[in-house]
Amino acid sequence: MSQQNRIDGGQIDRTHKLSFSFNGKFMTGYQGDTLASALLANGQRLVGRSFKYHRPRGIFTAGSEEPNALVQLRDGAAQEPNTRATTVELFDGLVATSQNHRGSLEHDLMAANDLLSPFLSAGFYYKTFMWPKAFWEKLYEPMIRASAGLGRLSMQEDPDVYDHGYLHCDLLVIGAGPAGLSGALAAARAGLRVILADEDFTPGGRLNAETYEVDGQSGADWAASAVAELAAMDNVRIMTRTTVYGAYDHGIYGVLERCTDHLKDSAGKPRQVLWRLYTQRALLTAGATERSIAFGANDRPGIMMAGAVRTYVNRFGVAPGQKVAVFTNNDDGLRTAEDLKTKGVEITRIIDARNGDTVVNTTGRHGIHTVHLNNNRHIEADCLAVSGGWSPNVHLTCHHRDRPTWNADIAGFVPAGDLPPGMTVAGAANGAMTLAAAIVDAHTKAARIAADLGTSKAPGDPAKASDETFATAPFWHVGESKKRAWVDLQNDVTTKDVKQSHKEGFRSVEHLKRYTTLGMATDQGKTANILGLAIMAEAAGQSIQDTGTTIFRPPYNPVAIGAFAGRARGKDFRPYRLTPSHKWAEENGADFVETGNWLRAQWFKQPGEKGWRDSVDREAAQTRKSVGICDVTTLGKIDIQGSDAATFLNRIYANAFLKLPVGKVRYGLMLREDGICYDDGTTARLAENHFVMTTTTANAVTVFRNMEFARQCLWPDLDVHFISTTDGWAQFAVAGPNSRALLSKVVDDLDLSNEGFPFMACAECTVFGGTPARLFRISFSGEMAFEIAVPARFGDAMIRGLMAAGEEYDAVPYGTEALGVMRIEKGHAAGNELTGQTTAQMLGLGGMVSKKKDSVGSKLSERDGMNQDDDLRLVGFKPVDRSILLTAGAHFLTPGDPADMTHDQGWMTSVAYSPELGHSVGLGYLKRGKERIGEQVRAYSPVRNQDIMVEVCSPHHIDPEGERQRG
Amino acid sequence: MIINHPLLGPRDAAEFVNRGDACQIDRPDGMTASMDEMHDYAYLRDNPAGEVRELWYHEQGDRSWLVVTRNTLTHEITSVEMARDVARARGRST
Structure with missing residues (x-):
């Protein structure tokens, strides 16, 4: 296809031809084009369908404020919906398709909505x-x-990678138009570390789109030379294709850099980088955005902002039409006519609202053909350039809730002054709407910032330019239009909707926005908001000033979720840790599960085993029969030292610790200050002033944090210090009747007899002829058991050594499932029982909470409500019909009672099949449970569709007297 | 946000964990306090729009607990102290 609308000039590289496709049609453009300019060059006016009414829509602007020309870009997994054709840089092989239609773009079946x-x-x-x-x-x-929605997701995984990064600077200059370049030059010359960020791929802003002169050269040439000067300085970083999307606290800015969006393929490089930018100061030189005028059928393809028409003509060498009419309320519209005439484009009419001329309607299928004026005359035009004046880009100034104020001189909202700390606004963004004024304003302000920050070098002189004429008369909508007149093109909001909102009482700007959805599309109403406010003001008979404005929130422009996620996705979303025996476990058929932030073996499959139950039953049975070994490194380990260590422990555990003898371990129960149990574990006293605590895997971090709080904030002068050693020691449980025999082969010179090393003993020792170790005689399974710890680097050797030593006893490794089976059989509470509502009384541990001392939570645990006799108690359950498997989460009911919450008697917390007993066993909370042992209750689970009778029993399903663990 | 750590200088707030009102330093002695006093300590917090004193823990750093004075309306931080110093100044010791 020929580029029939291509004209002379512009900043495109005509030696570098690019081909691309739109809706399957092949077209060509040049390096330096946007997708929008290339589409216009090829005469493609219709590019999409509108959100609600499916009206034909074309390219409306030449920048990121675009409400209409949203297209799907690329194909396959890389397909991306809702990209703005006006910001997409053309590359060879680009594939774009239009959105939001059923059937073809030209014949959209949904157009019936209109x-x-x-x-x-x-x-x-x-x-x-x-x-x-x-x-x-x-x-x-x-x-x-x-x-709903415009484009469609690919429903495939995003093939690209996204990165996060951190940057620091003295001054962030936001926007590299004339003001931004001027400010950056002044600050950089004065010696500040400057970052200059701009959305566009070519810095210069409007200088590239207009025919202004600066310092005696064309604006575009001056911009290029300013960029060259800045790029040569060590203290400047220029970031193009980069959007500053949010102003956050304490001078932190959110910044998105599009690194490879302009390339066909990322080639493994990050596609986008989300920067967190730390600044001393920021200079907002974001310029201004042109706004439309609401008149009948003002949404037809070919109707464009006048400034955008100039951009296409001057920067891209594209005439958006052959016969162009101009509708304006300010001198900018006239400039458009001049620029076009210079390029030989026919101007069919200049309609200046200041002279009382207006457009009441347009006609033309799939694009404008005729302009209807208020004097009943019709004008032929395939492009209508509209200028309703310019609105300063105050978006980032609002991010800390500054509400802009109305400036009647420029007919626009300007920053009110309650800016994010450290931010200065200059140029058109601050209401300095003409070229020379903007350049001087930014230069002066940047120089002042440099002086404030203590630089002594000279900022130089501002570039010389002349001020263009800027005469504007507020004009918002054509009252005599009979046809629908659009205010917000992206969300299909018309003047009628705004008036209706007023009529129905939604009159505050905040209500107007939410009731009509004005400004709530992805463009946040950049071209639309002020129109809507002005029409509302008129309907209410008040000034725009009194009507006020809504404010903008981050992001300034849409940011892909992928960029926020960065590398934290899939398996990297939450990193997990591996236990010291992981490699060995992999070699031995382990199936792994995430517990907390660890990957643990849940069972070890043996040849011939059909399902997980086979493996788990075997591991539990063999452990109870002979000996089993389990990696328990993941339990939190905290090394506690100091002359007040015992005193400290006595205050953070509910039970007594002061008199724990050296060489002994004690079970400890931790309460929150409100008296609820939140963690438990064992603490060993290795020496007078040296303890080793274990916590549950899940609470390791929280317990440590709370201990630091107690140490620094509650008792700051206790002599106690601690450090987390969870990763420092590999720890293995060795459980079962042959555990002693096995460990006797491993541990050097330590009497492991019941007299020499009884239940709850601990010692520092060595293993395998000199490797340092710690040995604890503690039991979670209920068997005679030990836990042996060695420095983590010996963990792999240790598991191999233990398994080799255990060969003669048929030692079996067991995973978290068998661990769970055995602790349920034994009646030990774990995460399922510690729900955040669990009292010591419920666990049957009420007597452990010492009343002779003050410890965290002890006082409030004495409250009546937490010590009711008829409250829930932890008991055991077994099915009356032993062949049935119990269900966790089932609720208990007294037989004969209706199944509702008023008759609820508690719930089942944990269940397991006990290979030792040959039937299912459960733990659970039952009202007055301890008094009801031997009773039968109904276990009802409507969710799992189970309704059975269970027998209440002791939670200690096996060895209730504890003879095995003491043996 | 940036918290100006008294020992380490300005650090990003993402390195910290927040625990809420610094009044949690003033824990009554459980052996002498009434149930009401302990209840108020555990549960009652002011929720002002404006200046608050909060506990922040430098978990991804040196493990210091800090008392940060912050304005909830502007997020302006006017002072950062070591919680241990604050605790001592409020008469806490062993």
Whole structure:
């Protein structure tokens, strides 16, 4: 296809031709084009369908404020919906398709919505989908979902990678237009570390789009030379294709750099980088955005912002039409006519609202053909350039809730002054709307910032330019238009919707926004908001100043979720840790599970085993029969030292620790200050002033944090110090009747007899002829058991050594599932039982909470409500029909009672199949449980569809007297 | 946000964990306090729009607990102290 609208000039590289496709049609453009400029060069005016009415839409602007020209880019997994054609840099092989139509773009079946527009006005959803109630789930919601959104996701994993980064600077200059370049030059010459960020791939802003002169050269040439000067300085970093999307606290800015979006392929490099930018100061030189005028059928393809028309003509060498009409309320519109005439483009009419001339309607299928004036005359035009004046880009100034104020001189909102700390606004963004004024304003302010920050070098002189004429008369909408006039093109909001909002009482700007959805699309109403406010003000008979404005929130422009996620996705979303025996476990058929932030073996599959139960039953049975070994490194380990260590432990554990003898271990129960149990574990006293604590795997971090709080904030002068050694020691449980025999082969010179090393003993020792170790005689399984710890680097050797030593006893490795089976059989509480509502009384540990001392939570644990006799108690359960498997989460009911919450008697917390007993066993909380042992209750689980009778028993399903662990 | 750590200088707030009101330093002695006093200590917090004193823990750093004076309306931080010093100044010791 020929580029029939291509004209002379512009900053494109005509020696570098690029081919691309739009809706399957092949077209060509040049290096330096955007997708929008290339489409216009090829005469493609229709590029999409509107959100609500499916109206034909074209390219409306030449920048990131674009409300209309949203397209799907690329294909396959890399397909991306809702990209703005006006910001997409053309590359060879680019594939784009239009969005939001059924059938072809030209013949959209959903265009019927346009005929329904009388019913689809403001508040349509709120009014329509209210009744009948039953229709919501079956009809309305599926219907809304089917028609919602513009583009479509690929539904495949994003093939690109995204990165996060951190940057620091003295001054961040936001926007590299004339003001930004001027400010950056002054600050950089004065010696500040400057970062200059701009969305565009070519810095210069409007200088590239206009025919101004600066310092005696064309604006674009001056911009290029300013960029060259800045790029040569060590203290400057220029970031193009980079959007500053948010102003956060304490001078931190959110910044998105698009690194490879302009390339066909990322080639493994990060596609985008989300920078967190730490600044001393920021200079906002974001310029201004042109706004439209609301007149009948002002949304037709070919109707464009006048400034955008100049951009396409001057920067891209593209005439958006052959016969161009101009509708304006300010001198900018006239400049458009001049620029076009210079390039030989025919101007069919200049319609200046200041002279009383207006456009009331347009006609033309799939694009404008005729302009209808208020004097009943018709003008032929395939492009209508509209200028309703310029609005300063105050977006980032609002991010700390500054509400801009109305400046009647420029007919626009300007920053009110309650800016994010450290931010200065200069140039058009601050209301200095003309070229020379903007350059001087930014230069002066940047020089002042440099002086403030203590630099002594000279900022130089501002560039010389002349001020263009800037005469504007507020003019918002054509009252005599009979046809629908669009305010917000992206969300299809018309002047009628705004007036209706007023009529129905939604008159504050905040209500107007939410009721009509004005400004709530992805463009945040950059070209639309002020129009809407002005029409509302007029309807209310008040000034724009009194009507006020809504404010902007981050992001300034849409940021992909992928960029926020960065590398933290898939398996890297949350890193996990590996136990010291991981490699060995992998070699031995382990199946792994995430517990907390660890990957642990849950069972070890042996040849011939059909399901996980086979493996788990074997591991538990063999452990109880002979000996089993389990990696328990993941339990939190805290090394505690100091002359007040015992005193400290006595205050953070609910039970007594002061008199724990050296060489002994004690079970400890931790309460929150409100008296609820939150963690438990064992603490060993290795020496008078040296303890080793274990916590549950899940709470290792929280317990440590709370201990530091107690140490620094509650008792700051206790002589106690601690450090987390969870990763420092590899620890293995060795459990079962042959555990002593096995360890006797491993541990050097230590009497492991019951007399020499009884239940709850601990010692520092060595293993395998000199490797340092710690030995604890503690039991989670209920068997005679030990835990042996060695420095983590010996963990792999240790598991291999233990298994070799255990060969003669048929030692078996066991995973977390068998661990769970055995602790349920034994009646030990774990995470399922510690729900955050569990009292010591419920666990049957009420007597452990010492009343003779003050410890965290002890006082409030004495409250009446937490010590009711008829409260829940932890007991055991077994099915009356022993062949049935119990269900965790089942609720208990007294037989004969109805199954409702008023008759609820508690719930089952943990269940397991006990290979030792040959049937299912459970733990659970039952009201007055201890008094009901031997009773039968109903275990009812409507969720799992189970309703059975269970027998209440001791939670210690095996060895209730504890003879095995003491043996 | 940036917290100006008294020992380490300015650090990003992402390195810290927040625990809420610094009044948690003033823990009554459980042996002498009434149930009401202990209840108020555990549960009652002011929720002002404006200046608050909060406990922040430098978990990804040196493990110091800090008392940060912050304005909830502006996020301006006007002072950062070592919680241990604050605790001592409020009469806490062993």
